[in-house]
Amino acid sequence: MTQFDDPAVAAAYQALPEGTRAGALALRQLILETATSLPRAQPLQEALRWGQPAYLAPKGSTIRLGGHKAARFALFVHCQSRLMGDFTSAFPGEDRIDGNRAVLFDDPGQIDATRHGWLIARALTYHLPGKG
Numbered sequence: 845m846t847q848f849d850d851p852a853v854a855a856a857y858q859a860l861p862e863g864t865r866a867g868a869l870a871l872r873q874l875i876l877e878t879a880t881s882l883p884r885a886q887p888l889q890e891a892l893r894w895g896q897p898a899y900l901a902p903k904g905s906t907i908r909l910g911g912h913k914a915a916r917f918a919l920f921v922h923c924q925s926r927l928m929g930d931f932t933s934a935f936p937g938e939d940r941i942d943g944n945r946a947v948l949f950d951d952p953g954q955i956d957a958t959r960h961g962w963l964i965a966r967a968l969t970y971h972l973p974g975k976g
Contacts, residue, residue, distance in 0.1 A: 845871065846876050853890050853897050860911065867917035868897065868909040870952040871960070875899050875907060878964045885968035905970035916941065919960065931963045941966035972976050
């Protein structure tokens with residue numbers, strides 16, 4: 845697991861229920877790996893937003909991770925972006941979705957590096973020319 849630079853972010857993960865934490869940490873790793881493959885998404889900032897771990901790229905849209913009332917954990921994107929609409933068009937019926945704001949998960953095994961990595965890459969580069 846990649847170390848935390850910010851103790852507040854590490855504490856936020858530790859505060860999550862165990863099942864939520866395992867899934868959120870798996871998504872965190874996918875975000876960090878995806879960002880590494882995208883030079884234009886650097887430097888990636890890991891911080892807290894609305895009390896949740898959040899990932900911000902210089903020309904991206906914020907990604908947040910945390911629990912959800914209808915699932916064990918979720919990957920949240922900005923609800924006023926086109927990210928979820930593009931994702932559900934590219935991968936129709938593949939995931940449980942909360943409107944235009946989140947992909948819902950109950951188990952880390954549901955995370956697909958290709959499909960969810962695609963969404964993460966889109967979010968991290970959302971405001972680049974020719975994107976979102």
